[in-house]
Amino acid sequence: MDFFSKVGSTISSKSKDVAKKAKELAEVSSLNGQINTQEDIINRLCLEIGKNVYERRDVFPDNALAEKYTAVSNAYAEIERLKSAIISVKGAKQCPSCGVEVVLDAVFCPACGALVPNPEPVMYPEQTTEFDFAENDSTENDFTENSSL
Numbered sequence: 001m002d003f004f005s006k007v008g009s010t011i012s013s014k015s016k017d018v019a020k021k022a023k024e025l026a027e028v029s030s031l032n033g034q035i036n037t038q039e040d041i042i043n044r045l046c047l048e049i050g051k052n053v054y055e056r057r058d059v060f061p062d063n064a065l066a067e068k069y070t071a072v073s074n075a076y077a078e079i080e081r082l083k084s085a086i087i088s089v090k091g092a093k094q095c096p097s098c099g100v101e102v103v104l105d106a107v108f109c110p111a112c113g114a115l116v117p118n119p120e121p122v123m124y125p126e127q128t129t130e131f132d133f134a135e136n137d138s139t140e141n142d143f144t145e146n147s148s149l
């Protein structure tokens with residue numbers, strides 16, 4: 001084999017290596033994609049299983065999960081509080097029965113028919129108006145009278 005054919009065969013074996021590597025990478029990438037698909041299935045089903053277990057926590061209590069149950073319940077309660085806050089920000093009111101948003105003018109809930117009272121106006125109490133000076137003075141007088149006995 002002369003010099004030039006030696007160089008030629010080296011180049012062609014190098015390009016074969018590159019092609020092999022590329023094919024290998026493509027295969028690994030495809031297999032990783034299939035692993036991701038299976039992991040997505042597992043995650044989706046485990047989430048569903050977890051929610052089912054949580055919903056049946058009263059029927060099948062599990063002390064090992066009690067703390068997590070509480071955390072989930074707190075998160076659900078927080079979501080309800082935030083939904084109420086949204087309704088309040090939008091200047092609407094919330095049905096006390098089913099929780100849907102109801103326009104302020106409505107008397108009954110359009111979804112469940114329950115009576116929906118108007119929300120309590122937000123109070124900003126002022127200390128000075130609630131404080132009764134006259135009454136306070138009389139109690140002071142009562143105290144002095146009692147102590148003089």
Ligand SMILES: [Zn+2]
Nearest residue numbers: 095098109112
């Ligand atoms: Zn309702």
